[in-house]
Amino acid sequence: MLGLGNSITGGVALGSDFTPTDLGSTLLAWYQLNTGQTNLSGTDGNADNEMKWADQSGNSRHATQRTDAEKPAFTSGYVDFEDTSVSDHLEIQGTAIELGTNGSDACTIIIALRRESEGTDRFLGQATQEFMGFVANDTSLQTRSASTQSTNVFADNPFPINEVLVLTYTIDGDRHQSFYKNNSELTFTSESNPLAGTELDIAYIGHHKNNDSTNSFDGRIYELIICDTVLSDADRQAATSYVMSQVGL
Numbered sequence: 512m513l514g515l516g517n518s519i520t521g522g523v524a525l526g527s528d529f530t531p532t533d534l535g536s537t538l539l540a541w542y543q544l545n546t547g548q549t550n551l552s553g554t555d556g557n558a559d560n561e562m563k564w565a566d567q568s569g570n571s572r573h574a575t576q577r578t579d580a581e582k583p584a585f586t587s588g589y590v591d592f593e594d595t596s597v598s599d600h601l602e603i604q605g606t607a608i609e610l611g612t613n614g615s616d617a618c619t620i621i622i623a624l625r626r627e628s629e630g631t632d633r634f635l636g637q638a639t640q641e642f643m644g645f646v647a648n649d650t651s652l653q654t655r656s657a658s659t660q661s662t663n664v665f666a667d668n669p670f671p672i673n674e675v676l677v678l679t680y681t682i683d684g685d686r687h688q689s690f691y692k693n694n695s696e697l698t699f700t701s702e703s704n705p706l707a708g709t710e711l712d713i714a715y716i717g718h719h720k721n722n723d724s725t726n727s728f729d730g731r732i733y734e735l736i737i738c739d740t741v742l743s744d745a746d747r748q749a750a751t752s753y754v755m756s757q758v759g760l
Contacts, residue, residue: 529749531736532568539608540572542716542735544623544757545588547573555579564590564601564716572608574601574716583717586731592717594628594729600636600718607638607714611739615684616656616711619742621751622680623733623758626672634728636715643680644726645670650700654680654688658708663690664701675733677755681741682706693760694751713737733758 531541547565554560555578562582564574576582576599583599584591592599610618626632626645633644643654649668654661669692670676679691686706690697716735717728734754742750 529753531750531753534738534742534746534750537738537740537742538568538570538736539610539739540566540570540603540735540737541568542574542732543567544734548585548588548590550582550585562601571604573604575604576601589731589733590717591731592634592728594630594632594727598718598727600727601716603714603716607712608737610711610713610737611684616682616686617684617739617741618680618682618711619736619738619740619747619750620680621677621734621736621747621754623675623677623735623754625675625731625733626670627730629672630729631726632728632730633726634717634730634732635713636718637710637712638714641726642711642713644728652690654682654706656706656708657710659704659706661688661706662701662703663688663699665690665697666700669697675731675758675760677751677758677760679747679751681747682711683741691747691751693755694748 531538542564547567550562551560557577560577562576566572580597581599610616624634629647629649631647633641635643641653641655645652646662649670651662651664677693681689688706717732734757736750
C-alpha cells in the first residue's frame, strides 16, 4: 500500500485492510474485480437472460445487459469489451449515476483498465454521448459534460495499448479536472475547451450511447469506483492503491 501504514486520515483507515466501503456515503458505486458477476442464459432481451456486474457499494446501482449481441464477456474476473459492429456494453440499472452533490458535479472516479487497440475508445458514457474516453492515440483523453467536451493531452504516451493502468479522475465544483495514472498525477501539455456546463453522469460502462457502436471500447475493465466528491489526497491515494493491488500493480 505504498507505505501508507495504518493511520486514520480523512476518516479512512489506511493500510492493507482498506476497502472502498471505508469511504462511507460518498461512495456511489463500486464494481469489483471477480465479484458479483453473473450471466444468465434465457430469452434474449428478458430478465432471465441478464448479465450483471453487481454494485458492491450497497446502493444497488448494478451494471447489466440483457441482449446477447450487446453482452461483453466476464473473463478471469474482469469485463472484456470488443470493438465490434454491435457494441457490447453494460447499462447502469435504473437511472444514470448522477455525479456531485448540491449541483456541484464534483466527483472522483477510479478505474482499472487495459486498452487493446489504439482507437477512439469511450469507456464511460452518458445517455447520448461519452463521459470519458481515449482519443485515437496514446496521449489524449476526452471528457464531456452535457454541453462541453474537453480534450486533455498529456506527455510521455501515458495510455499505451496492452498495459494495465489505474486511472483516477477528479473534478471539483469549479470544474477543475485532475488525472492520475497509477497514483501519479499527469500534467497537461494542452487542454481544449475546459469542461463546463452541467449534467455529469454515467449511464453506460464500456460504451457511450445505447445501440450505437461508434467509438465503443476495445479492452478490459477490471474495477471501477465512483464517488460524489473530490476525495482528500489521503483517501484518493488509499482507494487508488487498493485498486492497484487488485490488478497486481
